[in-house]
Amino acid sequence: MTELDTDRKEVSISEFFDKNKQMLGFDSPQKALFMTVKEAVDNSLDACADSGILPEITVKIEELGKEKYRVEVTDNGPGIERSEVANSFGKMLYGSRFFKERQTRGQQGLGISAAILYAQKTTGFPTEIVTKVEREMTAFHFVLDIDIKKNSPHKISEIPEIWDTKSGLKITLVLKGKYVSGKQSVEEYVRESAIANPHTTFHLILPDKAIDIDRSVNEAPQVPIAVKPHPHGVELGELISIFKEYENQTIEEVLEDKFSRVTKQTAKSIVEKSKLKDKKISKLTRDDFEELMRTIKETDFMEPRKDCLSPIGAEPLFKSAINSFKEYHPAYFSQAVVRGPFVFSGHPFLVEAIAIYGGDLPKEDPIRVLRFANRVPLLYQSGSCAITRAVSSLAWNQYGFSQPVKDQLPIGPLVIAVHVASTKIPFTSEAKEAIATVPEIMDSLDLLLRGVARQIKTMRKKEAHKSQVAEKFALIEQILPQIAAKSSKILNLEPPDITPIISKVMGVVAFREIDGELFAENYTEKSHSFKVVLKGEGTFTDSVKNLKPFQKVKLNFSREIVSSSEIYVDLPEPILLGAYTLPKVFKDE
Amino acid sequence: MNEKLENIVKRIYQEMSAGQIPKVELKSRNKENILFDPRSSVWKYGESTVKRYASKANSAKGILKMLYIIDFVDEMTAGLKTSTLREMYYISEGWNLGKFESQDESDMMVEDLEVMTNYLREEMRLRPEESGASVIGNLTLTELNRKGEKKKINCRDDVGDGGYTIPYNVEKEKVDLVSADVDFVLAIETGGMFDRLVENRFDEKMRSLLVHMKGQPSRSTKRLLNRLNKELGLPIVVFTDGDPWSFRIFASVAYGAIKTAHISDILATPTSEFIGITASDILRYDLPTDKLTDKDIQALQSELEDPRFNIPFWKGEIETMLKLGKKAEQQALAKYGLDFVTDTYLPEKLKENGIV
Numbered sequence: 014m015t016e017l018d019t020d021r022k023e024v025s026i027s028e029f030f031d032k033n034k035q036m037l038g039f040d041s042p043q044k045a046l047f048m049t050v051k052e053a054v055d056n057s058l059d060a061c062a063d064s065g066i067l068p069e070i071t072v073k074i075e076e077l078g079k080e081k082y083r084v085e086v087t088d089n090g091p092g093i094e095r096s097e098v099a100n101s102f103g104k105m106l107y108g109s110r111f112f113k114e115r116q117t118r119g120q121q122g123l124g125i126s127a128a129i130l131y132a133q134k135t136t137g138f139p140t141e142i143v144t145k146v147e148r149e150m151t152a153f154h155f156v157l158d159i160d161i162k163k164n165s166p167h168k169i170s171e172i173p174e175i176w177d178t179k180s181g182l183k184i185t186l187v188l189k190g191k192y193v194s195g196k197q198s199v200e201e202y203v204r205e206s207a208i209a210n211p212h213t214t215f216h217l218i219l220p221d222k223a224i225d226i227d228r229s230v231n232e233a234p235q236v237p238i239a240v241k242p243h244p245h246g247v248e249l250g251e252l253i254s255i256f257k258e259y260e261n262q263t264i265e266e267v268l269e270d271k272f273s274r275v276t277k278q279t280a281k282s283i284v285e286k287s288k289l290k291d292k293k294i295s296k297l298t299r300d301d302f303e304e305l306m307r308t309i310k311e312t313d314f315m316e317p318r319k320d321c322l323s324p325i326g327a328e329p330l331f332k333s334a335i336n337s338f339k340e341y342h343p344a345y346f347s348q349a350v351v352r353g354p355f356v357f358s359g360h361p362f363l364v365e366a367i368a369i370y371g372g373d374l375p376k377e378d379p380i381r382v383l384r385f386a387n388r389v390p391l392l393y394q395s396g397s398c399a400i401t402r403a404v405s406s407l408a409w410n411q412y413g414f415s416q417p418v419k420d421q422l423p424i425g426p427l428v429i430a431v432h433v434a435s436t437k438i439p440f441t442s443e444a445k446e447a448i449a450t451v452p453e454i455m456d457s458l459d460l461l462l463r464g465v466a467r468q469i470k471t472m473r474k475k476e477a478h479k480s481q482v483a484e485k486f487a488l489i490e491q492i493l494p495q496i497a498a499k500s501s502k503i504l505n506l507e508p509p510d511i512t513p514i515i516s517k518v519m520g521v522v523a524f525r526e527i528d529g530e531l532f533a534e535n536y537t538e539k540s541h542s543f544k545v546v547l548k549g550e551g552t553f554t555d556s557v558k559n560l561k562p563f564q565k566v567k568l569n570f571s572r573e574i575v576s577s578s579e580i581y582v583d584l585p586e587p588i589l590l591g592a593y594t595l596p597k598v599f600k601d602e
Numbered sequence: 603m604n605e606k607l608e609n610i611v612k613r614i615y616q617e618m619s620a621g622q623i624p625k626v627e628l629k630s631r632n633k634e635n636i637l638f639d640p641r642s643s644v645w646k647y648g649e650s651t652v653k654r655y656a657s658k659a660n661s662a663k664g665i666l667k668m669l670y671i672i673d674f675v676d677e678m679t680a681g682l683k684t685s686t687l688r689e690m691y692y693i694s695e696g697w698n699l700g701k702f703e704s705q706d707e708s709d710m711m712v713e714d715l716e717v718m719t720n721y722l723r724e725e726m727r728l729r730p731e732e733s734g735a736s737v738i739g740n741l742t743l744t745e746l747n748r749k750g751e752k753k754k755i756n757c758r759d760d761v762g763d764g765g766y767t768i769p770y771n772v773e774k775e776k777v778d779l780v781s782a783d784v785d786f787v788l789a790i791e792t793g794g795m796f797d798r799l800v801e802n803r804f805d806e807k808m809r810s811l812l813v814h815m816k817g818q819p820s821r822s823t824k825r826l827l828n829r830l831n832k833e834l835g836l837p838i839v840v841f842t843d844g845d846p847w848s849f850r851i852f853a854s855v856a857y858g859a860i861k862t863a864h865i866s867d868i869l870a871t872p873t874s875e876f877i878g879i880t881a882s883d884i885l886r887y888d889l890p891t892d893k894l895t896d897k898d899i900q901a902l903q904s905e906l907e908d909p910r911f912n913i914p915f916w917k918g919e920i921e922t923m924l925k926l927g928k929k930a931e932q933q934a935l936a937k938y939g940l941d942f943v944t945d946t947y948l949p950e951k952l953k954e955n956g957i958v
Contacts (some may be wrong), residue, residue, distance in 0.1 A: 513621035
């Protein structure tokens with residue numbers, strides 16, 4: 014960022030844009046359309062998050078001509094003050110939040126201005142912005158473009174307008190684009206955004222369809238707290254900028270005040286070690302800063318604050334996964350798992366994931382991995398992303414999935430959604446399309462994914478048991494009685510008693526879930542006493558004394574335990590249905 | 603109620619009353635148990651049998667489905683109705699757990715019942731979808747029509763140019779063969795050729811009975827050919843296209859098919875003669891041809907392994923066709939004019955085969 018900052022003075026903004034098209038994500042018409050929507054939606058979500066508003070966002074795309082589209086994004090956010098509009102939208106690099114670290118979607122103020130500039134360059138259309146803040150009676154309708162020579166916003170008009178809303182913002186751009194559906198499309202972006210932002214309602218009006226996605230939770234997430242940077246988390250350029258901003262203070266003071274976890278004592282010892290005592294900040298050379306940086310790296314600090322992160326949260330993630338995938342009728346959703354916060358290079362981060370299995374999800378394709386960084390879906394550069402790598406590096410055959418090529422995605426009807434939240438996401442490039450494989454992040458992802466994969470494995474095994482049990486009970490409760498009824502009806506005779514046949518057909522002690530409760534039923538000819546062990550997140554035990562033939566008993570486990578555990582019983586395998594024989598190792602526990 | 607069907611139900615009921623797991627028993631319909639009997643020259647079942655016990659959900663469902671079919675057949679018999687196999691498949695929607703997953707499943711189960719009882723599905727009032735083939739020639743028969751009257755029909759004088767339509771059930775109680783004043787039966791594969799022979803009045807000129815098989819002949823067509831041969835002593839002559847698939851049509855008329863091995867005796871006519879188009883005909887008459895496709899070649903090669911073709915005549919023809927790499931349609935004979943087939947080709951071939 015700092016490099017761009019200094020470059021800015023030497024090259025015209027237009028040249029800069031052309032040179033960095035790819036980095037900014039505007040290198041093809043298809044991607045440009047996607048990026049424009051993404052930047053606008055991310056801005057809306059951030060604005061709502063800041064003011065604790067439950068977002069309702071409408072994205073409308075109209076085709077105006079060949080490769081020419083109008084994009085309109087409307088939100089119910091706080092709006093922008095009239096005096097700020099031009100700068101917020103028209104000036105590259107405006108609004109970057111220096112010296113404070115915080116989990117935000119965009120970490121630079123470049124995005125939407127890039128979209129405005131791109132629109133202007135490809136179609137000549139200025140951008141229209143309608144904004145209403147709560148304390149004003151009317152909204153204001155701005156038309157603006159960017160003065161490329163001066164790199165400054167140019168307001169073409171500003172007129173009041175009636176907009177019947179408490180507050181909000183609408184931005185309209187006309188640009189050269191290419192509308193696609195499917196992978197890496199606007200639709201995919203919005204659908205995935207809905208998963209990572211369960212508190213948001215989306216309306217999507219596309220050239221070929223309209224989609225409404227209702228929010229799945231009604232509480233806005235906690236606003237992430239801004240914290241001072243941790244000394245281990247700053248780069249040299251950033252360090253220099255911070256010190257330059259406070260030139261009339263001492264080095265010690267800046268270290269102590271502008272960074273987190275630096276005590277007076279530590280600040281003093283850093284200055285001494287760097288041999289910078291009594292030196293004025295304005296006199297510091299580049300070598301001095303490098304020395305200071307080295308000392309900081311060698312110094313131990315308390316870990317950064319971790320309470321500044323805002324996870325999607327297990328329950329909201331679970332709800333939004335159901336909301337987004339219910340049309341596939343999945344066989345099951347794993348519990349959402351949140352792990353962390355952890356720390357890498359002075360930055361706190363956390364990871365969370367959920368898995369969706371079965372139903373109409375494709376069985377023959379590689380599993381689908383949904384990647385999120387600070388609630389923003391990542392749709393490009395999947396192969397080089399830490400999340401994809403971590404998923405691929407799991408030994409999936411241990412979890413019952415075929416993985417034809419090692420370190421590649423396994424095959425099966427599975428979707429895994431993974432979110433990494435941090436005050437600083439380590440992206441592989443400025444394009445922010447993939448998360449770098451930082452060892453700390455890889456380790457935490459590995460742990461997280463194992464947990465999720467284990468859940469899927471348990472559920473699949475349970476499912477196999479369940480269908481076995483269901484089949485047997487269908488046989489004795491429905492099919493055999495129907496055979497008895499039908500044959501006697503044809504012959505005009507009384508239906509035979511089929512009880513002896515049932516015990517012959519079954520010959521087992523069956524374990525069956527009825528409305529979430531676990532029951533044991535004895536279909537053998539003898540009485541049995543046995544121990545029942547449920548293993549899932551923990552181990553739970555119950556025992557049954559003297560269960561007589563054709564007797565049924567409810568076991569003493571809560572529904573949650575029953576639904577998430579495998580069942581083990583100390584009876585031999587041939588007379589068990591719906592449970593595993595308890596291995597010796599457990600028996601002694 | 604039909605006795606053999608009733609016996610199946612009785613056995614199931616008695617087993618249940620005795621506290622035993624009910625079962626059905628039938629000849630194994632496994633490929634290994636279907637053998638080509640060289641003496642009678644037809645496919646037949648071997649001796650091995652299978653028992654399907656109601657101790658597994660799937661086979662129990664099978665038994666339940668069978669009971670539903672038996673009950674359904676009984677109902678139809680009482681109401682003098684018939685149903686297509688497809689109709690029965692749809693009717694099974696209302697049979698609870700006895701509902702069929704696919705028509706293949708219900709068709710298969712009807713065949714199971716045939717294997718178990720030796721009743722034909724036609725006798726169980728179940729018929730296939732396809733419409734019957736046609737017959738033209740001096741054959742007199744009676745057919746029991748839907749009014750319950752025995753109607754006498756001469757298949758030359760009482761029918762139009764479309765001919766007499768073979769009903770799905772040609773068993774004696776439905777169709778009675780009275781007399782025929784012809785020397786042989788010519789079973790023809792394609793409609794185009796059948797119509798050509800009708801127009802050229804080949805039935806009168808060569809004292810023949812023309813039967814249109816409509817491609818692979820249905821069970822009732824094969825059954826009628828079998829009865830014409832057995833009861834009226836008429837030789838059956840098969841006239842098809844010259845390609846591997848048509849060879850199979852002949853084989854199924856003559857020797858039966860694996861699927862119907864349990865009723866080969868009444869469907870197959872082992873004395874049938876194949877008259878053409880042969881591979882040698884292609885050379886001899888210099889017929890217009892098409893190239894053999896990869897599938898054709900595979901089919902010919904597997905026919906070399908098929909016991910039904912294990913005679914020098916067929917081995918020679920199949921090898922010739924493979925060598926030529928060519929096949930020809932019946933209608934390719936039109937190269938020499940519309941009358942060539944009736945004036946030259948068929949008389950020559952029939953004479954050589956000793957039929958006339």
